[in-house]
Amino acid sequence: MRRLLTVLIALGAVLGVAAWVISAPRPIPAAEIDALSGDAGAGRQVFLAAGCGSCHMGPEREADPMLLTGGREFVSDFGTFYAPNISPDPEHGIGTWSQAEFVNALKRGVSPEGQHYYPAFPYTSYIRAGRQDIVDMFAYMQTLPADATPSRPHDLGFPFNIRRSVGLWKMLFLRDDWVVTGPLSEEEERGRYLAEALSHCAECHTPRNLLGALDKENWLMGAPNPSGRGRIPPIAGPDFTWDAFDISAYLETGFTPDFDVVGGSMAQVVNNLKQLDKADLDAIAAYTLRASP
């Protein structure tokens, strides 16, 4: 009996150590990123495509999407997340971050303090983004106004309030490969980069499993609205009937093919994407049509 207990304790300890090791953050070495040089002018397009302002702008109705004060709340099955301040403020924002710290936040979900971010922050998409694009975006974000609003802690239940548990989640679900594969045209590849790496369309338009990971079998086929009534509509699959012109025109003007006008959280997405080159909107449209199985 005592021997069995000893074995169980030893086994438990081994598992605990294994979980601790497995769940450790795995940042990209700073030396690989330090050599890159950011171009703020190019970074603006990346910033708009990545849609940072849509979540990190202030919570007020008419908040400025270029003033990244944080404070918007995101209700989920795991608790309520509050987007943090990511303005260049040195104390409350990201003003003192290094380029490598920023790249690791976006592409690995690891904070400068070496902690995991929750995947409410879509590093699950940004992991596919090019390092140069992220570095350009970082340079652009430093040109935006600083704001000293303190970030609000998330309000999560046990065990989701243990950040280290996100390490295990990442082992299971954080992948840097493309979801839509197969021979793609140059335009479709560009669209895939925009949609899967930067604009993170799937984060809202794809349903999630019990652990909050995207269900890739139903990629872009619509999902329950996590924070209110109704559904996030499908943008692929049998229930999606728009053509390439419709999709591109919607992202450019906010008009659906029936001449309804965009609303809800998609309104800010259109506000950002309408500022991209029309060729990029056409590319997103081409990709979206390829995403249907």
Place this chain on the structure above:
Amino acid sequence: MSFKTITAAAIAAVMATGAVADENPAIEQRQGQFKLYSHNIAVLGGMAQGRMDYDAGMAQTAADNLFHVTRHDQSRLWPEGTDSSASMATRAKPEIWENLDDFVAKFVALQNAAEALQAVAGDGLDAMRAGVGPLSGTCQACHESYREEAS
């Protein structure tokens, strides 16, 4: 099927119809107004997007219509208790009634944009386009804050 189940089913059916009939008619009536907006924006937006060729007469007529439809008096269309928490038939969020001043301001912005569009709709494609953008912006501002996702 017993008489009791048939009666129960009949009562349930009557109650279900009753529930629909009890819906405040203002909900359907204001939705009719939105459909008229859309009916006219389809012409202006369709030309702006290049879905159809620009036609000065058609554009002017649609813009005139929008001007008048947005002047329809709203005072009886938004009674208390006709929000999305009270009825599945509407996507109008309760926040409308909590921020009525802001809602009215956004509606006035729509009226002003419709008036500005009316002044330029017949002046060529580019002039009309310059008026359509701000108009759709006023629609979007309201939809962003005050409309539920569709079911």
